[in-house]
Amino acid sequence: MLACIPSATLHGVDGRSVSVEVHVSAGLPGFTVVGLPDAAVRESRDRVRAALLSSGLGWPSRRVTVNLAPSGARKTGAGLDLPIAMGLLVAGDVLPARCVERTGFVGELGLDGSLRPVPGIASLVAAIDADHIVVPAAVSAEAALVAGERVRAASTVAEVVAALQGRSPWAETAPLRVSPPERKEPDLLDVRGQLVARRALEVAAAGGHHLLFVGPPGSGKTMLATRLPGILPDLVRDESLEVLRIHSAAGASSLGAALARRPPFRAPHHGATEVAIVGGGTSWLRPGEISLAHAGVLFLDELGEFPAPVLDALRQPLEEHVIRVRRARGAIDFPARFLLVGAMNPCPCGEGGLPGACRCSDVMRRRYLRRLSAPLLDRFDLAIALGRPDVEDLLDGPPGDSSAVVAARVRRARALAQGRGVRCNSELGFDTIDGPSTLSADAAALLERRLRSGSLSARGLHRVRRVAQTIADLDGVSGVDERHVAEALQLRAARSTLMTGAGA
Amino acid sequence: MTLTEEQRFGAGLAALGASPGMLRKFLDGYRAPEAWEAIARGRHRADPERRYRDKAVPRILDTVESACARSGVSVVVFGHVHYPRALADDRQAPAVLFSTGDAAVLEGRPRVAVVGTRSATPYGLGVATELGRDLARAGVVVVSGLAVGIDAAAHAGALGVDDGAPTVGVLGTPHDGVTTRSQLALRDALGRRGAVLSEIPPGFHSARWWFAVRNRVMAALAHVVVVVECHHRGGSLHTVAAAVARGVTVTAVPGSVRSPASVGTNRLLVEGAVPVRDVDDVLTAVELCLVTRPDITPPRRPPTPPRSKGPGRREPPLSASQRRVHRALDHDPATLEAVVRRSGLSLGEVSVALEALADAGVAVGVHGRWARPSD
Numbered sequence: 001m002l003a004c005i006p007s008a009t010l011h012g013v014d015g016r017s018v019s020v021e022v023h024v025s026a027g028l029p030g031f032t033v034v035g036l037p038d039a040a041v042r043e044s045r046d047r048v049r050a051a052l053l054s055s056g057l058g059w060p061s062r063r064v065t066v067n068l069a070p071s072g073a074r075k076t077g078a079g080l081d082l083p084i085a086m087g088l089l090v091a092g093d094v095l096p097a098r099c100v101e102r103t104g105f106v107g108e109l110g111l112d113g114s115l116r117p118v119p120g121i122a123s124l125v126a127a128i129d130a131d132h133i134v135v136p137a138a139v140s141a142e143a144a145l146v147a148g149e150r151v152r153a154a155s156t157v158a159e160v161v162a163a164l165q166g167r168s169p170w171a172e173t174a175p176l177r178v179s180p181p182e183r184k185e186p187d188l189l190d191v192r193g194q195l196v197a198r199r200a201l202e203v204a205a206a207g208g209h210h211l212l213f214v215g216p217p218g219s220g221k222t223m224l225a226t227r228l229p230g231i232l233p234d235l236v237r238d239e240s241l242e243v244l245r246i247h248s249a250a251g252a253s254s255l256g257a258a259l260a261r262r263p264p265f266r267a268p269h270h271g272a273t274e275v276a277i278v279g280g281g282t283s284w285l286r287p288g289e290i291s292l293a294h295a296g297v298l299f300l301d302e303l304g305e306f307p308a309p310v311l312d313a314l315r316q317p318l319e320e321h322v323i324r325v326r327r328a329r330g331a332i333d334f335p336a337r338f339l340l341v342g343a344m345n346p347c348p349c350g351e352g353g354l355p356g357a358c359r360c361s362d363v364m365r366r367r368y369l370r371r372l373s374a375p376l377l378d379r380f381d382l383a384i385a386l387g388r389p390d391v392e393d394l395l396d397g398p399p400g401d402s403s404a405v406v407a408a409r410v411r412r413a414r415a416l417a418q419g420r421g422v423r424c425n426s427e428l429g430f431d432t433i434d435g436p437s438t439l440s441a442d443a444a445a446l447l448e449r450r451l452r453s454g455s456l457s458a459r460g461l462h463r464v465r466r467v468a469q470t471i472a473d474l475d476g477v478s479g480v481d482e483r484h485v486a487e488a489l490q491l492r493a494a495r496s497t498l499m500t501g502a503g504a
Numbered sequence: 505m506t507l508t509e510e511q512r513f514g515a516g517l518a519a520l521g522a523s524p525g526m527l528r529k530f531l532d533g534y535r536a537p538e539a540w541e542a543i544a545r546g547r548h549r550a551d552p553e554r555r556y557r558d559k560a561v562p563r564i565l566d567t568v569e570s571a572c573a574r575s576g577v578s579v580v581v582f583g584h585v586h587y588p589r590a591l592a593d594d595r596q597a598p599a600v601l602f603s604t605g606d607a608a609v610l611e612g613r614p615r616v617a618v619v620g621t622r623s624a625t626p627y628g629l630g631v632a633t634e635l636g637r638d639l640a641r642a643g644v645v646v647v648s649g650l651a652v653g654i655d656a657a658a659h660a661g662a663l664g665v666d667d668g669a670p671t672v673g674v675l676g677t678p679h680d681g682v683t684t685r686s687q688l689a690l691r692d693a694l695g696r697r698g699a700v701l702s703e704i705p706p707g708f709h710s711a712r713w714w715f716a717v718r719n720r721v722m723a724a725l726a727h728v729v730v731v732v733e734c735h736h737r738g739g740s741l742h743t744v745a746a747a748v749a750r751g752v753t754v755t756a757v758p759g760s761v762r763s764p765a766s767v768g769t770n771r772l773l774v775e776g777a778v779p780v781r782d783v784d785d786v787l788t789a790v791e792l793c794l795v796t797r798p799d800i801t802p803p804r805r806p807p808t809p810p811r812s813k814g815p816g817r818r819e820p821p822l823s824a825s826q827r828r829v830h831r832a833l834d835h836d837p838a839t840l841e842a843v844v845r846r847s848g849l850s851l852g853e854v855s856v857a858l859e860a861l862a863d864a865g866v867a868v869g870v871h872g873r874w875a876r877p878s879d
Binding site (some may be wrong): 482 | 601838840841852863
């Protein structure tokens with residue numbers, strides 16, 4: 001009268017294996033779920049009952065106890081409907097126990113007995129230790145990415161029972177699609193002029209350096225930022241899987257199963273809440289925008305308009321590539337390794353205190369800029385001031401290199417960085433970057449002058465050296481010389497707008 | 505610090521909320537205690553409708569006195585021997601002055617009011633600071649309004665000179681009506697290195713119109729008024745009007761014709777105000793004004809005129825690419841993008857050249873934009 005069915009629930013973006021134990025005994029008819037279920041799990045009683053009855057499988061009018069082991073951890077989501085139903089069938093002697101031996105189940109039930117997809121299927125099947133795993137047909141392709149041949153697909157609970165009894169074959173797993181080809185990334189060819197900004201994008205992509213655009217409205221900040229993913233290299237398979245797991249766990253998108261080959265681009269609005277951006281939530285802890293941007297680009301337009309707690313929460317993931325969400329009901333680490341692109345106006349009216357155009361008082365400017373904390377600004381290796389493009393450029397400017405050409409240079413530069421044992425230069429440790437060997441004499445002299453004049457801090461020095469290394473890599477030369485260092489210094493010069501706040 | 509009878513009742517009269525003109529009428533022909541008594545009994549001839557009778561309760565006298573003590577503010581009534589002579593001759597001089605610091609610094613020195621907009625541009629702030637500094641060096645008392653923007657910059661410039669002349673602030677609020685941290689710091693610094701004046705007793709509310717009204721005090725105190733930046737219909741124009749009415753020389757700092765913060769000043773120039781390029785121009789105006797005032801020490805001219813002579817400056821030796829980049833710069837800050845295009849060089853070359861030009865002092869970077877230094 002006891003059945004034990006392997007399944008899993010979602011914990012952040014990871015799956016956690018859960019053993020669904022169902023006990024059916026004589027006594028007053030009733031149904032109890034124990035083992036820290038959330039509302040969705042507790043409601044599964046009604047769904048399972050209706051699904052079983054409408055599939056003609058019967059409902060035991062006896063005492064039913066469902067335990068979700070380990071009972072100390074919280075269980076969320078409706079994915080436990082199917083395992084509970086299967087446990088009932090086995091414990092109620094509808095299905096012989098050998099049929100479900102070494103078989104795991106995940107899926108939500110409809111009242112008509114249909115199997116509905118659940119978020120995070122890839123993570124869930126990865127957590128189940130079984131020879132076969134039965135999943136809803138709609139997400140079977142996604143599951144197959146992780147579990148391969150072990151996946152069994154079905155679209156109703158009746159189908160599951162029939163297939164388990166050997167009366168009919170399993171449904172075909174849906175074919176896996178790799179990166180929907182119709183989605184075209186914006187191309188750098190569309191950008192006229194903006195030599196410096198294009199260069200900054202290229203350096204950001206090649207070195208993984210966070211980038212800040214400071215410029216008036218209409219200077220093309222957003223247009224430029226949306227072109228950054230297009231020059232990043234393709235995701236490697238591990239990254240693709242991780243991106244898929246995160247997006248699937250967020251319930252966001254790819255429940256149709258597509259393995260992204262291109263880096264994601266996320267541009268949350270500044271009105272988004274802290275939870276929406278860093279992750280969390282009341283019912284179950286969901287990954288936020290910064291995790292959805294994992295392995296891709298996070299673009300924060302109007303950086304100064306974001307609430308200060310959100311901006312401060314970015315500091316940890318920028319440093320550690322992980323966001324730790326701590327809540328009363330648990331703590332979860334979400335992956336969050338993203339390339340941050342910020343864009344902001346230099347002052348509330350956008351004209352940046354330029355005589356003749358700016359209408360902001362000094363106090364307004366200071367208040368606007370004070371929102372960005374220095375520790376956050378420190379994370380931007382690149383900060384450039386943009387002006388509005390010339391009219392001639394817009395109408396008839398020479399198009400620069402296309403994204404494909406730039407992407408090729410970026411790939412070459414990244415290959416050089418990988419030769420140093422890192423993914424990209426922004427991850428270079430102090431020990432690697434501090435070595436004097438690669439720095440030419442006049443480059444070292446320039447850095448020393450800037451250090452002595454106080455315009456460069458010790459931390460800034462390392463950041464400049466990393467960027468200079470990236471620029472040298474893009475040039476295809478091994479040593480860093482004065483040109484590279486000077487350019488690195490120029491490409492971060494706009495930081496001072498935000499550090500001092502005041503004009504003149 | 506306890507107040508004399510006259511100070512006590514003078515402060516009480518100021519606390520009744522009458523306009524400055526009314527207050528003068530209260531004291532016209534009365535001493536302060538008599539005036540108070542007459543108002544309280546409804547028999548003052550300046551208050552035939554007895555509008556102030558119910559306000560003149562003895563409690564106010566105590567409130568004002570303790571507020572003055574708390575803020576360290578001293579009181580002087582018009583006609584008293586300690587009343588600033590600089591103001592005594594003015595037809596609209598305040599009847600009662602509340603001050604911290606030493607109001608005697610106003611005597612015997614040339615005085616220049618530096619006024620302008622609160623929403624100043626970096627250009628205006630820079631000019632105001634320089635003027636404040638150079639005037640203080642020349643022994644001129646800088647008078648201003650303690651507001652953010654031009655006022656604060658002028659005061660700060662004057663305070664930055666170690667043994668310079670004192671500087672005087674005229675408040676449009678009570679002494680304890682100053683709230684922002686920067687204004688508080690400035691008020692206290694002025695109290696130590698000059699004086700802060702107000703017409704409103706501490707602890708009492710001011711109204712917006714006080715700011716316009718106090719501008720007449722600045723105009724009355726000044727031998728010359730300098731307007732640094734002023735928007736179309738800016739508040740500084742009140743000071744200008746008050747100065748014109750008193751025959752005080754009005755000068756203005758020219759600005760870009762495109763800058764909204766210079767619309768008011770440029771119009772003043774068109775209307776005949778004296779243009780000010782640097783402290784020299786101000787000192788000339790001051791000297792002209794002091795011809796008839798032997799009681800005032802004339803300003804000290806700096807030993808060498810600080811004005812740059814424009815073109816013909818010695819250029820440091822530059823390489824070919826540095827020269828090209830330098831030619832691509834002008835005095836309006838340009839983005840790196842613009843410099844790269846104008847010079848026709850690559851970003852790397854421009855970067856190296858800019859760093860070298862910055863080291864040579866012939867280019868300045870401001871927040872990622874580049875310009876030639878403004879001397």
